[in-house]
Amino acid sequence: GAGVSQSPSNKVTEKGKDVELRCDPISGHTALYWYRQRLGQGLEFLIYFQGNSAPDKSGLPSDRFSAERTGESVSTLTIQRTQQEDSAVYLCASSSGPYTGELFFGEGSRLTVL
Amino acid sequence: DAKTTQPTSMDCAEGRAANLPCNHSTISGNEYVYWYRQIHSQGPQYIIHGLKNNETNEMASLIITEDRKSSTLILPHATLRDTAVYYCIVRLYSGGSNYKLTFGKGTLLTVNP
Numbered sequence: 001g002a003g004v005s006q007s008p009s010n011k012v013t014e015k016g017k018d019v020e021l022r023c024d025p026i027s028g029h030t031a032l033y034w035y036r037q038r039l040g041q042g043l044e045f046l047i048y049f050q051g052n053s054a055p056d057k058s059g060l061p062s063d064r065f066s067a068e069r070t071g072e073s074v075s076t077l078t079i080q081r082t083q084q085e086d087s088a089v090y091l092c093a094s095s096s097g098p099y100t101g102e103l104f105f106g107e108g109s110r111l112t113v114l
Numbered sequence: 115d116a117k118t119t120q121p122t123s124m125d126c127a128e129g130r131a132a133n134l135p136c137n138h139s140t141i142s143g144n145e146y147v148y149w150y151r152q153i154h155s156q157g158p159q160y161i162i163h164g165l166k167n168n169e170t171n172e173m174a175s176l177i178i179t180e181d182r183k184s185s186t187l188i189l190p191h192a193t194l195r196d197t198a199v200y201y202c203i204v205r206l207y208s209g210g211s212n213y214k215l216t217f218g219k220g221t222l223l224t225v226n227p
Contacts, residue, residue: 004157033214043158043217050213059214091157098213101148101205105157 002026004106006092012112013082021077021109025094030072033103035091036061043091049075050098082113118202123222126196132189134221136202139183146205147178148215149187151198158201158217161187192225199223 005024013019025032034046045059049069060066064082069075079086089110093103119137126132138147148163162169162176164185169176175188189196201220205213 031213035217042219045214045216048214056214093157101146101163101203101213101215102160103158103215105159107157 004092004094004104006090006106006109008109009107010110010112012114014114015084016081018078018080019082019111021079021090021092021111023075023077023092023094023106025073025075025092026104028072028096029094029104030097031095032069032075033093033095034067034075034077035093036088037091037108038088046077046090079111082111084113087111087113118204118218120200120202120218120221122219123224125224125226126189126192128194128225128227129191132192132196132223132225134187134189134200134202134223135184136187137184138202138204141182141204142206144206147176147182147185148203148205149174149176150201150203150215150217151196152201152220153195153198161200192223194225194227197223197225 007022030051032049035043036046037043047067048056064080067077089108091105091108093105095103146163146165149161150158152158161173162171164176164178178185199220199222201217203215
């Protein structure tokens with residue numbers, strides 16, 4: 001597609017359930033980022049993928065969070081045993097490589113944990 | 115990344131120029147200044163970036179002071195659709211461990227009719 005696509009756009013789940021969020025980056029973009037934005041707050045970096053290099057997972061808040069990316073395509077962010085504090089918008093962005101700060105963001109996946 | 119300081123909020127009249135300031139007094143010589151904006155309920159959108167020369171594109175102009183300790187984003191003719199949170203970010207060009215964009219709280223620009 002023309003832009004970064006994220007799904008689902010909205011997800012409501014019960015505390016303790018696992019959720020998967022998907023990101024389709026712009027074709028040809030080697031770099032992919034996940035950020036989290038809680039209501040009324042700024043963006044928190046979660047994880048970064050660049051090509052086939054080992055991902056930078058330094059922003060993941062706990063071991064309940066994990067992410068995968070197959071090559072330079074789709075990425076999946078998984079949150080296990082969700083907690084209410086996980087409620088947020090999860091934003092994915094891609095860029096043409098590590099040397100540019102021009103990121104293209106998706107519309108985000110809004111997660112609500114009841 | 116160097117820290118940036120922005121006003122919490124600003125108002126602008128529709129059709130007038132919006133001038134959004136940013137202080138980055140600890141910026142290093144190889145750090146770029148990036149501007150993004152986030153319209154309510156949308157993902158952030160890249161606007162413009164620069165190193166030391168002034169830059170202009172179809173969205174905005176970026177004026178960087180000679181000492182590079184501050185910059186101003188200029189929206190020449192603000193419209194109601196420019197109401198958004200504007201983020202000023204400094205970032206190393208070459209990435210390394212500093213490829214991450216660190217978003218602060220930004221400036222909420224409200225364009226009034």
